[in-house]
Amino acid sequence: MSVAAMTEDQCWDAMRRRDKAYDGRFIVGVLTTGIYCRPSCGARQPLRANVRFFADGAAARMAGLRPCKRCLPDDVGRDEAAVLSAIAAIKGSEEPLALADLARRTGYSPTHFQRVFTRHTGLSPAAYARALREERARAALSEGSRVTDAIYDAGFSGPSRFYDMMEGRMGMTASAWVNGGKGATIHWAVVPTSLGDMLVAATDKGVCRLSFAEGREALENRFPAATLVEGGGAFEALLQEVVDAVETPAQGFDHIPIDVKGTAFQEAVWRELRKIPAGETRSYSDIAAAVGRPNAVRAAGSANGANNVAVLIPCHRVVRSDGSLGGYAYGLKIKEELLKREVK
Structure with missing residues (x-):
């Protein structure tokens, strides 16, 4: 726009x-x-x-x-070109590139280039490179590649480096990821809310699924080899926090941990969604621009729709450019009600 x-x-x-x-x-x-x-x-x-x-x-x-x-307003075009050049270099390199090397390629100082890159992508160059390697690893694992092959093909120096980097990020081991959650334990419950029955599921890292009008089968389809446990003592406290977030979303819910996985672009979109203040909305083009991809409006919409954790990642705060509500996976009545509740 x-x-x-x-x-x-x-x-x-x-x-x-x-x-x-x-x-x-x-x-x-x-x-x-x-x-x-x-x-x-x-x-x-x-x-x-x-x-x-x-x-x-x-x-x-x-x-x-x-x-x-x-x-330096006239440098905006130059900044974008520098970021695109750096992204191409990162994608084309078999080894991690130092910040100083990327800055030298673009003609910026390392400190200034770090700010420019982060402003355009939402990630530092190092974080972007890590996310890219993780995305490649997840894609290879999802396609059924051997874990070791997937690790090396994604650009990691070895299995130990991969597991160190993934600690606390994937929510389960790489082998569990490719094997439908084998070895992982997911606690879940379906609870009544004023918006209808709500499915909440969580690993030990955080909420991995929040949806309406779904049940255990939705988890079985996503994690067929995981151990699904209904309820649980520690889970009950988290469950109550999630219910409170749905019933009174204007109070905020950033403190609730989530465990979600996606491509680097999807995760960048989800981070931007979580930055939208309660009571405000953004358009799909706003989100695309915020993640440094102003022309990727459709992709931003797809990433918005791929959100597995409703409300906590507030995709309901995204509307069309003309201000109309647009679509919502769980129906426009729920989207409209959530937005209404967030007006303080």
Whole structure:
């Protein structure tokens, strides 16, 4: 969505939030200082009456403004090119690339490049590389590859390195992942709520499934070899927290642990969903831009739909660009009710 497709109020709101997702989508001109900035510029924010919005730096310069020396608004295009170049290098390298090496390739200092990369992707270069290796490993394991082969093919130096990195991330061992959860224990329950019966399931790492109008069979299909235990003492306390989060979502639920797995892109989308404040919504294009892939609106929608933990990963807070609710896996009535409950 460019400035031409946004209202001035939308631009102003993005600027007041210093929302990095809008960098490159429009330019903020400050008439009293004669400069133009990115929406996310950290400089002191001006009065609304002193601000104009432009499509790009060229339009701002035509109006007699000069670029801000703090946020360097004309470097947005260069930043994107640098990030894409680094991603290509990371994907094409058999060995992990040092931050200094990536920065040298793009012409930035290591510290500045780290900030630029993180702003565009939501991950540091090192975290992005790790997520890419994990994604490759999971894909290979899901296809039935031998665990050792999958580990080396994904770019890990050996099994010990793989298991060290996966500690606390996959929720179960690699062999359990490929074998339908073999060796893993998942506690579960179906509880009545004001929105209907709700399935909640959790590993020892956190909630791995939250859905409506589903039962044990949904878990059996996903983890056919896991040990499924209904209820359980420690699980009861977590279950009550989840029920409270559904009944009163405006109170917040970031403290509830979750155990979810996806591709690097899906997990980046889910992280952005968890950043949306209660009572607010974002469009699919907003989410795509926030993860550094402004053209991947459909992919962002697919990642939104692949969410296995309703409410706790609040995919119900994503709406269409025109403000209409769009779809929801458990029906628009539930989505509408969740949004209504979040208005403080």
